[in-house]
Amino acid sequence: MSLDLDAIRADFPILSRKVSGGKDLVYLDNAATTQKPQSVIDAMTHYYEQSNANVHRAVHTLAAEATEQYESARDTLADWFGTTRDNLIFTSGTTEAINLVAWGWARSNLNTGDAVVITEMEHHADIVPWQLLAEEKGIEIRVVPIDTESDTLDMEIFSASLPGSRLVCVVHTSNVLGVANPVAEIISQSHDCGAKVLIDAAQAAPHEKIDFTAMGADFVAISGHKMCGPTGIGCLLATSESIEEMEPFMSGGDMIETVTMEKSTFATGPQKFEAGTPKIAEAIGFAAAAEYLSKLDMKVVHSHIRGLATYTASELQSVPGITVYGDHSVPEGSGVVSFLHDSIHAEDLARFMDAGGFAMRTGHHCAQPLLDAYGVTSTNRVSFYLYNTKAEAAAFIEHLRYIVGKFA
Numbered sequence: 532m533s534l535d536l537d538a539i540r541a542d543f544p545i546l547s548r549k550v551s552g553g554k555d556l557v558y559l560d561n562a563a564t565t566q567k568p569q570s571v572i573d574a575m576t577h578y579y580e581q582s583n584a585n586v587h588r589a590v591h592t593l594a595a596e597a598t599e600q601y602e603s604a605r606d607t608l609a610d611w612f613g614t615t616r617d618n619l620i621f622t623s624g625t626t627e628a629i630n631l632v633a634w635g636w637a638r639s640n641l642n643t644g645d646a647v648v649i650t651e652m653e654h655h656a657d658i659v660p661w662q663l664l665a666e667e668k669g670i671e672i673r674v675v676p677i678d679t680e681s682d683t684l685d686m687e688i689f690s691a692s693l694p695g696s697r698l699v700c701v702v703h704t705s706n707v708l709g710v711a712n713p714v715a716e717i718i719s720q721s722h723d724c725g726a727k728v729l730i731d732a733a734q735a736a737p738h739e740k741i742d743f744t745a746m747g748a749d750f751v752a753i754s755g756h757k758m759c760g761p762t763g764i765g766c767l768l769a770t771s772e773s774i775e776e777m778e779p780f781m782s783g784g785d786m787i788e789t790v791t792m793e794k795s796t797f798a799t800g801p802q803k804f805e806a807g808t809p810k811i812a813e814a815i816g817f818a819a820a821a822e823y824l825s826k827l828d829m830k831v832v833h834s835h836i837r838g839l840a841t842y843t844a845s846e847l848q849s850v851p852g853i854t855v856y857g858d859h860s861v862p863e864g865s866g867v868v869s870f871l872h873d874s875i876h877a878e879d880l881a882r883f884m885d886a887g888g889f890a891m892r893t894g895h896h897c898a899q900p901l902l903d904a905y906g907v908t909s910t911n912r913v914s915f916y917l918y919n920t921k922a923e924a925a926a927f928i929e930h931l932r933y934i935v936g937k938f939a
């Protein structure tokens with residue numbers, strides 16, 4: 532079975548844009564953010580045109596509609612992620628979701644000397660909060676290195692890091708290498724040692740159906756904008772036990788039960804962690820994105836995206852001067868391919884490619900320790916999504932060969 536790419540592409544208005552003086556846009560920066568289908572844009576516009584009001588407050592018609600649409604977005608997303616509405620906290624994205632675990636759970640449950648295990652493959656969003664918390668609470672951070680020969684985590688050091696640890700934080704799929712980690716094994720070993728597990732699923736949720744219950748992690752962090760949804764919205768999936776153990780990270784309106792000038796009591800469940808006017812249109816757009824993806828077979832989506840990455844990585848091998856990072860020979864993994872030319876600066880190369888209509892990313896990808904492990908400070912990165920075609924991947928390689936040829 533394959534995807535009806537013509538029909539899918541027609542759902543994304545931006546894909547028919549011309550850039551760089553009339554060139555067809557070939558958008559290959561999907562790991563940074565994906566494009567949005569018309570149904571997501573329409574859902575948000577419809578909310579603003581017809582139902583815009585604040586939620587959980589007034590009794591008038593618009594307020595009731597806004598509340599209903601916001602809360603039913605939670606139902607739709609909980610269903611999509613294999614959990615219940617009581618286990619889905621809206622956040623601004625993966626970064627806020629991880630910070631919520633750091634400041635909402637770890638700050639009140641970990642003490643001096645307790646250890647948190649992270650890996651060298653993490654995005655800065657899953658490194659910096661732990662460093663700040665370590666400074667404040669005196670917790671120990673144990674870092675699992677990457678084996679740069681196999682592009683995988685060193686699982687022997689991982690296992691050796693577990694005894695005595697209280698929390699294990701691991702990226703599901705690397706935003707630099709496209710490599711997927713052995714999440715089931717990581718969760719099982721961590722739980723056997725009595726540690727909770729936080730999975731950063733920012734790069735996995737766009738092309739794999741995350742089933743929170745089946746996965747068995749304690750926390751999963753997700754960004755809506757990387758899976759066809761709007762920016763500014765994501766979620767933290769958390770077990771009921773973990774939510775019970777969490778303290779508010781932000782406070783104010785909407786998260787309270789009662790407030791007097793002396794003290795306040797808090798709402799229970801996700802609402803306790805959603806202070807202030809929430810991201811209403813964004814939640815509605817996020818749910819529309821899940822509805823869009825639910826019409827597709829995610830296994831087919833995954834193999835399409837991964838197939839484009841595998842093809843591109845293998846073609847890149849024959850472009851003079853190019854080094855490819857990550858193992859793209861395995862079916863697991865994402866649509867991300869990082870590479871570097873030995874003499875053309877990554878940023879220059881990205882500009883030359885942009886002039887041909889190809890949007891690709893350059894830089895450290897918010898994963899400086901991982902790049903350090905490979906001895907580089909930046910890479911070029913293309914990342915495919917469900918609307919990209921083999922013809923686009925082939926055109927990308929052809930244009931790259933042309934650019935590289937000019938410097939030969």
Ligand SMILES: Cc1ncc(COP(=O)(O)O)c(C=O)c1O
Binds near residue numbers: 625656706733734754
């Ligand atoms: C693996 C990973 N984790 C976390 C993040 C942060 O996501 P956001 O900026 O949506 O909060 C990203 C974004 O690129 C990512 O790729």
